[in-house]
Each structure stands twice: as C-alpha cells, then as structure tokens.
Amino acid sequence: MLPPLARDGDLAPFLSGTALPTGRAFAALSAASSLVRAYCGRTWVTDSGELETVPDPVVQATVFIARRVALISDEGASSETAGPFSVRRDTGMWMSATERLLLDPYRISSGVTSMSTRGPLGIERGDVLVSGDLAGSDPWVLTAEEIGR
Known part of the structure; x- marks a missing residue:
C-alpha cells in the first residue's frame, strides 16, 4: 500500500475536535490519497517507496476529501427535508469542484491534445x-x- 499524501496532523485541525475511532484518520487519508492519485495520474512516491515532497494544494485536497470520509456516519447516507427542500448526504467518496481546481495543475495529461487548423x-x-x-x-x-x- 502506498503511503497517504497527508498526515494525521494535517487532518486533525479540520475535525473540529471530533475524536475518531483508532485507525479511522489513517484509513480516510489512505482512501482520499487513492482518489487523488487516480485523478492526477501520479503517485508522489519514489521507486524505493518513499513519499516525495507533495505540493501543498495536493495535501489540502487530500485532507478535505479525507475529512468527509472520516466523518461519514456508519449508518450510510442520510437525508433531511424541510418544506419543499431536501438535502441528501452521500457516504461515497467524491471530489468537489474546488478540490479538482486545486489538483488540476498536478494532473498528468494523456499526451492527446487538439488544436484548430486553418487552411x-x-x-x-x-x-x-x-x-x-x-x-x-x-x-x-x-x-x-x-x-x-
């Protein structure tokens, strides 16, 4: 297993004093790191398995995703309704537009591009x-x- 892109200490300030079960912060950071790596197409790990210097925006996006994962209720998705309005909180791991914005500069492109040609x-x-x-x-x-x- 690859090391998480952020540390427990990076996540702690975003938990608002919430005590997590043993290992949950590490598991959330590992899961969030997997999503970030899949999105960016890179691992930030050397050939010897050591974590490279991870850019701050990548750490921040990993922490934001991990926070959601760490605080997921064990019961699953929940929803609330107030009059004609309702909200559903999904328990799946997902990436917000802000997180994608943080990570886009670190994505490895496939090498396929398009350009306009003119006659x-x-x-x-x-x-x-x-x-x-x-x-x-x-x-x-x-x-x-x-x-x-």
Missing part, C-alpha cells in the same frame, strides 16, 4: 455547410472550396 483561406478544416431538407433522406454537403469562401 489557406482561414477556414477551419472540416468546415462544411449542410443544405437541403434535413428532414429528408439526402441533404447535400458543400465544402469550403465549393462555397468559395
């Missing part, structure tokens, strides 16, 4: 004009050269 007339390749009765069976397609742009 000699400044028309994006693949630009087409579809004309005719679109509800019918045979609309015709005009390329950039055919429409003289």
Whole structure:
C-alpha cells in the first residue's frame, strides 16, 4: 500500500475536535490519497517507496476529501427535508469542484491534445455547410472550396 499524501496532523485541525475511532484518520487519508492519485495520474512516491515532497494544494485536497470520509456516519447516507427542500448526504467518496481546481495543475495529461487548423483561406478544416431538407433522406454537403469562401 502506498503511503497517504497527508498526515494525521494535517487532518486533525479540520475535525473540529471530533475524536475518531483508532485507525479511522489513517484509513480516510489512505482512501482520499487513492482518489487523488487516480485523478492526477501520479503517485508522489519514489521507486524505493518513499513519499516525495507533495505540493501543498495536493495535501489540502487530500485532507478535505479525507475529512468527509472520516466523518461519514456508519449508518450510510442520510437525508433531511424541510418544506419543499431536501438535502441528501452521500457516504461515497467524491471530489468537489474546488478540490479538482486545486489538483488540476498536478494532473498528468494523456499526451492527446487538439488544436484548430486553418487552411489557406482561414477556414477551419472540416468546415462544411449542410443544405437541403434535413428532414429528408439526402441533404447535400458543400465544402469550403465549393462555397468559395
């Protein structure tokens, strides 16, 4: 098992004095670290198994996720209703938009990118004009050269 990306001491200030069962903080940090590693596509672990220096935003996102995991009720999801409003608290591990924002700079891209290409007339390749009765069976397609742009 890989070491957690954050320590118990990083998580403690976010628990508001809540005492956790033995091992729960470590388990929450380990689970959150797995999610962060899967999202970022990197481990922050050397070939010898030692934890590298983990960037602060990565530690922070790991702690925020671990806090939710650590404080999950053992009974499962819960919901509350007040008039026409209701809220459901899910027990699954998830990542907020803020956490993704913290982690995005540390993601490893797949190497696949897209870019716009333009032909000699400044028309994006693949630009087409579809004309005719679109509800019918045979609309015709005009390329950039055919429409003289």
